[in-house]
Amino acid sequence: MSDFAKLIIVVVGCRLTLRQSMPMFTYILVLLPAIAVIGGSRIFVVIFTALVYFIIVQRCTRKTLVLALMGFYCYKTVGYLTLMAATGNGYPDG
Numbered sequence: 001m002s003d004f005a006k007l008i009i010v011v012v013g014c015r016l017t018l019r020q021s022m023p024m025f026t027y028i029l030v031l032l033p034a035i036a037v038i039g040g041s042r043i044f045v046v047i048f049t050a051l052v053y054f055i056i057v058q059r060c061t062r063k064t065l066v067l068a069l070m071g072f073y074c075y076k077t078v079g080y081l082t083l084m085a086a087t088g089n090g091y092p093d094g
Helices: 003-017 022-038 040-057 064-087
Strands: none
Touching (some): 003 040, 022 040
């Protein structure tokens, strides 16, 4: 999946789950140049951490989309840790 598609999914997820989504949109806009320089996979970890922060602060933790997102990232963590143990780097691109 491309970095742009992931960003669109995060933006839609923010809009659907957060009561006040503008602070998160501002945070994403600030990080857009970093995606071009550092790479999307590393920056999306930061964006996801910020999203979790805003979800907790706004008390939106029991929404179905949030629970599905947490389940997905728990599933993805297994692959990350396996790759980290095998190669010493959790990211397949470098």
